[in-house]
Amino acid sequence: xxxxxxVGIPVILVNMLLQSMVSVWCxxxxxxxxxxxxxxxAGVLALxxxxxxxMLGNLxxxxxxxxxxxxxxxxxxxxxxxxxxxxxxxxxGYGDIVMSTQWKLLGPLEAxxxxxxxxxxxxCMLAVLQHHLRKQLSKNS
Numbered sequence: 001x002x003x004x005x006x007v008g009i010p011v012i013l014v015n016m017l018l019q020s021m022v023s024v025w026c027x028x029x030x031x032x033x034x035x036x037x038x039x040x041x042a043g044v045l046a047l048x049x050x051x052x053x054x055m056l057g058n059l060x061x062x063x064x065x066x067x068x069x070x071x072x073x074x075x076x077x078x079x080x081x082x083x084x085x086x087x088x089x090x091x092x093g094y095g096d097i098v099m100s101t102q103w104k105l106l107g108p109l110e111a112x113x114x115x116x117x118x119x120x121x122x123x124c125m126l127a128v129l130q131h132h133l134r135k136q137l138s139k140n141s
Contacts, residue, residue: 001105004103004105004106004109005109007068007072007103007106008105008106008109008110009109011064011065011068011110011113012109012112012113014064015061015064015065015113015117016113016116016117018057018060018061018064019054019057019058019061019117019120019121020120022053022054022056022057022124023054023057023120023121023123023124025053026049026050026053026054026124026128027124027127027128029049029050029053030046030049030050030128030131033046033049034046034132035131038135038136038139042132043129043132043133043136046128046132047125047128047129047132050124050125050128051125054121054124054125055121057117057121058089058114058117058118058121061089061113061114061117062082062085062086062089062114063082063085065085065088065089065106065110065113066078066081066082066083066084066085066086067081068106069081069084069085069099069103069106072103074099074100074103075097080097083097084097084099085110088106088107088110088111088114089110089111089113089114089117089118090114090118091111091114091115093107093111
């Protein structure tokens with residue numbers, strides 16, 4: 001079990017760093033590009049941009065886990081490894097593909113990682129939405 005954590009924890013840390021960077025970059029992007037713009041269209045475009053960026057961050061993390069699974073020899077194709085990774089990351093747990101006994105505990109580790117990172121993505125999107133709504137409300141008051 002120590003080997004599982006030795007392999008899984010660094011991937012989680014890399015993903016946490018990646019998602020933190022994407023989240024901070026998204027907030028900065030919003031402030032620079034849309035922070036002073038008013039109107040519904042500006043809000044929609046800002047939120048759409050942020051959703052796109054955090055989604056790309058999450059997909060990158062899924063790919064990182066998938067590459068790890070492929071490297072460990074758990075899957076014969078990258079597509080299959082990324083599919084399995086996406087199911088774990090999104091905490092779906094279909095169970096149609098199961099990893100070997102040696103590495104299957106990486107699945108729950110990835111699921112915890114995914115739940116936290118998807119939560120951070122939602123928080124980032126909510127921060128942008130709240131800022132835009134506050135701006136609109138203060139303008140209309």
